[in-house]
Amino acid sequence: MDKEELLKNQVALVTGASSGIGTGIAKAMGAAGATVIVNYASSEESANTVVEEVSDAGGKARAIRADVSDEAEVTEMFRKAVEQFGTIDVLVNNSGVQKDSEFVNMTLKQWQTVIGINLTGAFLCAREAAREFIRRGVRPERSKAAGKIIFVSSVHEVIPWAGHVNYAASKGGVMLLMKSIAQELAPHRIRVNSIGPGAIKTRINRAAWETPEAEAELLRLIPYNRAGEPDDIGKVAAWLASDESDYITGTTIFADGGMLLYPGFATGG
Ligand code: BGC
Numbered sequence: 326m327d328k329e330e331l332l333k334n335q336v337a338l339v340t341g342a343s344s345g346i347g348t349g350i351a352k353a354m355g356a357a358g359a360t361v362i363v364n365y366a367s368s369e370e371s372a373n374t375v376v377e378e379v380s381d382a383g384g385k386a387r388a389i390r391a392d393v394s395d396e397a398e399v400t401e402m403f404r405k406a407v408e409q410f411g412t413i414d415v416l417v418n419n420s421g422v423q424k425d426s427e428f429v430n431m432t433l434k435q436w437q438t439v440i441g442i443n444l445t446g447a448f449l450c451a452r453e454a455a456r457e458f459i460r461r462g463v464r465p466e467r468s469k470a471a472g473k474i475i476f477v478s479s480v481h482e483v484i485p486w487a488g489h490v491n492y493a494a495s496k497g498g499v500m501l502l503m504k505s506i507a508q509e510l511a512p513h514r515i516r517v518n519s520i521g522p523g524a525i526k527t528r529i530n531r532a533a534w535e536t537p538e539a540e541a542e543l544l545r546l547i548p549y550n551r552a553g554e555p556d557d558i559g560k561v562a563a564w565l566a567s568d569e570s571d572y573i574t575g576t577t578i579f580a581d582g583g584m585l586l587y588p589g590f591a592t593g594g
Contacts, residue, residue: 326569328356328357328563329356329357329358329383330357330358331357331358331563331564331566331567331568331569332354332357332358332359332414332415332563332566332567333358333359334358334466334467335358335359335360335414335415335467335468335566336359336360336361336362336406336410336411336412336413336414336415337354337359337360337361337362337413337414337415337416337417337566338361338362338364338402338403338406338413338415338416338417338450338454339351339354339361339362339363339364339417339419340364340393340416340417340418340419340420340446340450341364341365341366341393341419341420341421342361342363342364342365342372342375342419343363343365343368343371343372343374343375343388344368344371344527344528345525345527345528345529345555346419346477346522346525346527346555346558346559347417347419347420347477348375348378348555349554349555349556349557349558349559350417350419350477350555350558350559350562350563351363351375351379351386351559352375352378352379352382352556352559353556353559353560353562353563354384354415354417354559354562354563354566355379355382355383355384355385355386356382356384356563357563357566357567358384359384359414359415359563359566360384360385360386360387360410361379361384361385361386361387362386362387362388362389362406362410362413363375363376363379363386363387363388363389364388364389364390364391364393364402364420365388365389365390366390366391366392366393366420367390369388369390372388372390373388375388376388387409389402389405389406390402392446393418393420393442393446393447393449393450394441394442394445394446394449396449399446399449399450399453400453402453403450403453403454403457407457412457412461413454413457413458413472414467414468414472414473414566415472415473415474415475415566416450416451416454416472416473416474416475417475417477417562417566418446418447418450418451418474418475418476418477418499419477420442420443420446420447421442421443421477421479421495421529422438422439422442422443422529423439423489423492423529424438424439424491424492425488425489425492426488426491427488428487428488428490431490431491435491436491438491439491439492439495440491440494440495440498443492443495443496443498443499444495444498444499444502447476447499447502448502451474451476451502451506451517454472454474455472455474455506455510455513455515457472458471458472458510458513458515459471459513459515463514468567468568469514469568469571470514470515470516470568470571471513471514471515472515472516473515473516473517473518473565473566474503474506474510474515474516474517474518475517475518475519475520475562475565475566476499476502476503476517476518476519476520477519477520477522477558477562478496478499478500478503478519478520478521478522478577479492479496479521479522480521480522480523480579480581480584480585481493481496481497482496482497482499482500482519482521482577483497483500483521483585484584484585499519500519500577503517503518503519503575503577504517504575507574507575508575511574511575516570516571516573516574517574517575518565518570518573518574518575518576518577518578519576519577519578520558520561520562520565520577520578520579520580521577521578521579521580521581521585522553522557522558522579522580522581523547523553523579523580523581523582523584523585524543524546524547524552524553524581524582524584525552525553525554525555525557525558526552526553526554526555527555534552540552545588546584546588547581547582547583547584547588548582548583548584548586548588548591549582549583550582551582552582553580553581553582557580558580561578561580565578
């Protein structure tokens with residue numbers, strides 16, 4: 326099947342799509358033929374730029390604002406999306422933040438903000454999407470599945486991360502949220518998976534790659550010897566949303582250049 330046909334006639338909602346990995350995913354979904362809903366929390370201008378980029382590449386897109394950690398805003402976003410496009414076929418739970426701190430100095434606010442967006446936000450959006458998928462059921466002319474939910478998790482759903490325990494806890498939570506939902510929704514023909522990115526060059530980890538020294542340090546953790554780009558994740562997301570991966574559910578696909586391969590052991594141990 327041609328790449329631009331993979332998600333033909335399907336509607337994909339990507340949260341946190343106004344920057345970073347979310348933008349890469351929105352563009353890849355558009356390139357695969359989906360109509361893309363570009364969710365953003367605050368940067369309307371950036372979201373509109375992404376909408377233009379998808380349109381310029383021949384796709385269809387629309388921006389909708391919602392803070393994913395707010396139940397009423399999430400419900401309203403899904404209502405608007407279904408009103409405008411009839412239904413949603415794919416949800417990509419991408420919104421995520423880091424509020425880093427040494428553990429003993431971590432504030433409750435830092436903890437709650439990260440859990441609120443990365444974990445509760447993912448729950449709220451997944452619940453709305455699942456309700457819509459079950460309401461609509463399978464329409465074979467769109468997809469073999471009634472719907473697809475993709476979480477953008479992290480290598481830190483398995484790698485512990487000192488100085489970032491709120492973030493690592495949120496991603497560990499996402500892992501079992503994803504698997505448990507996958508188990509519960511499979512009989513409805515809803516597929517639920519995660520992508521686990523490693524170090525992808527975006528704003529969130531700028532400090533880790535912006536100077537040659539920092540990048541050299543970072544590359545010691547990546548056997549494949551390059552940091553990732555948002556497009557590396559976009560391509561996986563488009564495939565995971567398509568019927569090409571119809572038999573895959575309940576799995577995390579890591580896209581990390583080998584970060585999970587315990588690179589320290591290549592020469593040690
Ligand atoms: C984090 C990045 C980090 C990467 C690898 C991601 O989930 O958001 O800041 O560079 O994991 O450690």
